[in-house]
Amino acid sequence: MIDHPEPSLVSPSDVKMRMLDVGICGTDKEIVACDYGTPPDGSPYLIIGHESLGEVIEVGPAVTRVKPGDLAVPTVRRPCNDPMCIACRDGRQDFCYTGKFTERGINQRHGFMTEFVVEEERYLNPVPRELRDVAVLVEPLTIAEKGVTQLWQVQQRLPWAVAGRNSHRAVVLGGGPVGLLGAMKLVLEGFDTTVYSRTPAASDLERLVTGFGAKFAHAETVSLEQLAEQVGTIDVVYEAVGASSLAFQTMPFLGTNGVFIFTGVPGRKGPVSVDTDTIMRDHVLKNQVVFGTVNASLQSFADAIADLGTFMQRWPDAVRGLISHRFPIDQLAEPLSGRAGGIKNVIEVSR
Numbered sequence: 001m002i003d004h005p006e007p008s009l010v011s012p013s014d015v016k017m018r019m020l021d022v023g024i025c026g027t028d029k030e031i032v033a034c035d036y037g038t039p040p041d042g043s044p045y046l047i048i049g050h051e052s053l054g055e056v057i058e059v060g061p062a063v064t065r066v067k068p069g070d071l072a073v074p075t076v077r078r079p080c081n082d083p084m085c086i087a088c089r090d091g092r093q094d095f096c097y098t099g100k101f102t103e104r105g106i107n108q109r110h111g112f113m114t115e116f117v118v119e120e121e122r123y124l125n126p127v128p129r130e131l132r133d134v135a136v137l138v139e140p141l142t143i144a145e146k147g148v149t150q151l152w153q154v155q156q157r158l159p160w161a162v163a164g165r166n167s168h169r170a171v172v173l174g175g176g177p178v179g180l181l182g183a184m185k186l187v188l189e190g191f192d193t194t195v196y197s198r199t200p201a202a203s204d205l206e207r208l209v210t211g212f213g214a215k216f217a218h219a220e221t222v223s224l225e226q227l228a229e230q231v232g233t234i235d236v237v238y239e240a241v242g243a244s245s246l247a248f249q250t251m252p253f254l255g256t257n258g259v260f261i262f263t264g265v266p267g268r269k270g271p272v273s274v275d276t277d278t279i280m281r282d283h284v285l286k287n288q289v290v291f292g293t294v295n296a297s298l299q300s301f302a303d304a305i306a307d308l309g310t311f312m313q314r315w316p317d318a319v320r321g322l323i324s325h326r327f328p329i330d331q332l333a334e335p336l337s338g339r340a341g342g343i344k345n346v347i348e349v350s351r
């Protein structure tokens with residue numbers, strides 16, 4: 001373990017937090033395998049950790065939204081410096097044009113797997129105390145929040161298909177944390193939602209999925225054709241597997257006026273063969289929209305915190321079931337190596 005200097009407040013709008021929980025995801029595993037990630041300039045190492053929850057312990061004189069004792073979740077992406085990047089200048093670095101954004105725990109900025117973090121207030125989201133045990137799920141939930149916000153923006157083109165009307169069917173590809181949180185969000189939005197997963201030990205996953213009102217289809221025993229038959233018209237596909245072959249195999253089953261949402265970042269596994277004529281025909285003749293989404297704005301974090309509260313009221317066991325294991329920080333190699341298994345593994349940085 002590296003002895004990293006304890007940070008202190010620099011500007012009047014800074015907030016110092018004691019970090020409580022840090023979630024481990026595929027990106028962290030890629031970073032520790034040196035496949036991804038960049039340390040800050042001049043640093044020989046990168047502190048990982050981008051899914052997090054902290055407790056505020058000190059605030060600068062200009063801070064108004066949080067106070068010592070509050071829980072808070074920081075956003076991850078920080079704006080680029082280009083004065084012409086209208087996205088970053090508008091506080092929407094999740095849409096950065098230049099690609100020169102930075103990310104805490106991933107790209108040129110240290111992350112949150114450390115005892116203390118200092119962050120500007122504008123990147124923090126206060127979290128109600130009752131979400132203490134699950135708020136580390138806020139960051140992965142922001143993927144679904146931003147995705148569903150854009151879904152409804154796209155579907156404004158269909159006046160009858162607006163949020164709150166319950167006649168839509170969604171398929172979620174993938175039974176990992178991103179897929180399951182996405183499925184919860186889609187159920188909350190009124191979608192008849194089916195999670196399609198290859199994950200082994202499906203019976204536990206099936207119980208969890210049906211526990212929050214979604215359906216479960218096991219990819220080992222249900223083909224895509226059978227899935228499409230079971231579901232009916234698929235209005236939305238929410239991809240959360242990061243496997244491009246499965247994603248593109250699913251595309252021909254997207255229904256008329258449907259939307260396909262990519263959230264995964266596949267590794268380069270070599271080319272796969274795709275029937276591009278059929279896909280292009282369908283996109284045109286069925287008015288389909290395909291978009292990718294990367295998280296996330298401060299608003300998506302606020303939406304995630306609010307929705308996580310609703311999830312906990314409706315399906316507390318399913319939400320708690322997403323967190324498979326909690327590890328003390330001296331055992332962080334277990335989840336980072338992938339040996340730990342489970343859905344979401346969390347490091348307890350402090351208690």
Ligand SMILES: [Zn+2]
Nearest residue numbers: 080085088096
């Ligand atoms: Zn930018």
